[in-house]
Amino acid sequence: MTILDSTNPMHRLWSEGHWNKLTVAHGCYWKQCTFCDVGLNYISRYEMTPTDRLIQQIEQLVAETGRTRFHFVDEAAPPAALKSLALALLERKIKITWWGNIRFETAFSPDLCRLLSASGCIAVTAGLEAASDRLLGNMKKGITVDQTALVAAGFKDAGILIHAYLMYGCPSETIQETVDSLERVRQLVAADLIQSAFWHRFTVTAHSPVGLHPDEHGLRILGPEFHGFAENDLLHSDGRSETPDWLGEGLRRSLLNYLERRGLDLDVRQWFDEAVPHSTVPSTWLKYQLKNGVIDDSSETERRCVWLGGAMTYELRGNRSRLIHAKSEQEHVIILPESQAEWVQQLIVTSTPRSPSQAYPHIQQACSQFPGTVSDFNTFLKTSSWKRIRSIGLVLV
Numbered sequence: 458m459t460i461l462d463s464t465n466p467m468h469r470l471w472s473e474g475h476w477n478k479l480t481v482a483h484g485c486y487w488k489q490c491t492f493c494d495v496g497l498n499y500i501s502r503y504e505m506t507p508t509d510r511l512i513q514q515i516e517q518l519v520a521e522t523g524r525t526r527f528h529f530v531d532e533a534a535p536p537a538a539l540k541s542l543a544l545a546l547l548e549r550k551i552k553i554t555w556w557g558n559i560r561f562e563t564a565f566s567p568d569l570c571r572l573l574s575a576s577g578c579i580a581v582t583a584g585l586e587a588a589s590d591r592l593l594g595n596m597k598k599g600i601t602v603d604q605t606a607l608v609a610a611g612f613k614d615a616g617i618l619i620h621a622y623l624m625y626g627c628p629s630e631t632i633q634e635t636v637d638s639l640e641r642v643r644q645l646v647a648a649d650l651i652q653s654a655f656w657h658r659f660t661v662t663a664h665s666p667v668g669l670h671p672d673e674h675g676l677r678i679l680g681p682e683f684h685g686f687a688e689n690d691l692l693h694s695d696g697r698s699e700t701p702d703w704l705g706e707g708l709r710r711s712l713l714n715y716l717e718r719r720g721l722d723l724d725v726r727q728w729f730d731e732a733v734p735h736s737t738v739p740s741t742w743l744k745y746q747l748k749n750g751v752i753d754d755s756s757e758t759e760r761r762c763v764w765l766g767g768a769m770t771y772e773l774r775g776n777r778s779r780l781i782h783a784k785s786e787q788e789h790v791i792i793l794p795e796s797q798a799e800w801v802q803q804l805i806v807t808s809t810p811r812s813p814s815q816a817y818p819h820i821q822q823a824c825s826q827f828p829g830t831v832s833d834f835n836t837f838l839k840t841s842s843w844k845r846i847r848s849i850g851l852v853l854v
């Protein structure tokens with residue numbers, strides 16, 4: 458089957474239609490991964506495009522091409538720049554559909570994912586690479602597999618598709634680690650947290666930290682010999698591990714099936730032509746993470762309120778107020794004391810994107826205007842009414 462025959466929605470993004478190409482920033486703000494050409498300008502010279510300029514470029518491309526579909530082809534688009542872009546699109550009522558390349562980092566909170574989705578984001582691509590914390594640490598990727606699962610869940614809940622870049626044959630990677638990585642990927646695909654993925658065989662490149670200092674990573678460069686043209690991909694040997702071809706073939710076969718939702722309940726060993734060890738990853742790893750894992754949300758109190766829910770109407774009945782939200786077919790009614798309903802209404806007005814560079818209320822500012830004490834406010838934040846307001850359209854970003 459070719460990508461063109463695929464019913465996979467993420468694959469169709471690559472193969473169907475025209476996408477205007479832009480970058481949110483030049484280079485990579487992370488620039489630490491040991492397998493990446495971080496020594497080259499296209500990665501190392503990081504420069505964010507100011508949001509206003511990006512908006513101008515978007516408007517110009519829409520005017521020139523008549524198309525409103527954008528692919529941000531960054532090395533890794535920074536979350537802060539994407540947030541700023543999303544707000545600017547909403548404030549100016551610019552309707553586009555977009556996708557782009559990111560890092561699976563925890564700054565992509567579930568709320569930020571909802572904001573990106575509201576601004577037209579339909580998909581992201583990102584490197585999960587080896588799906589093993591030891592190897593991710595060695596390659597200085599700056600993410601863990603558990604956190605990636607939670608970040609992916611935020612994207613999924615916001616209706617954003619994910620393509621994950623995967624890697625095998627990394628320096629010192631054992632077959633046990635590859636099998637364990639496949640088991641984690643199997644669980645991520647089965648839970649629909651990843652809709653598309655591809656296993657790349659690890660390759661040393663000349664301008665990466667591994668290529669520049671192979672001995673520090675336990676590798677020996679075997680070639681190619683320099684013949685007058687620069688070769689970026691280098692052949693290597695790894696004194697600590699081997700990567701037989703059948704390993705890559707098994708990984709490729711497993712994913713081809715998984716992405717068509719076949720074989721997701723099979724033991725991962727069955728995809729390989731040779732005997733491999735049993736996975737050491739519990740079959741409940743992902744379920745446990747999704748239930749108990751916590752994204753580091755230490756900056757939540759710093760965040761600002763943005764309302765994505767559209768109009769909310771207000772009715773007074775006796776001394777209680779009904780806030781009615783009927784954007785979707787379903788009508789949500791929230792009954793509150795009049796003073797709290799007025800506060801919610803005011804919060805919605807001030808946090809609705811409507812004009813460029815507007816100041817969104819800080820959660821602490823909202824607290825200071827709440828009809829009651831700080832303790833009443835904190836109690837209100839735990840009520841089902843507040844949770845419904847948040848789920849209808851109030852994000853903290």
Ligand code: SF4
Binds near residue numbers: 488490495532560
């Ligand atoms: S692999 Fe991606 S995130 Fe890592 S340094 Fe390169 S561009 Fe940046």
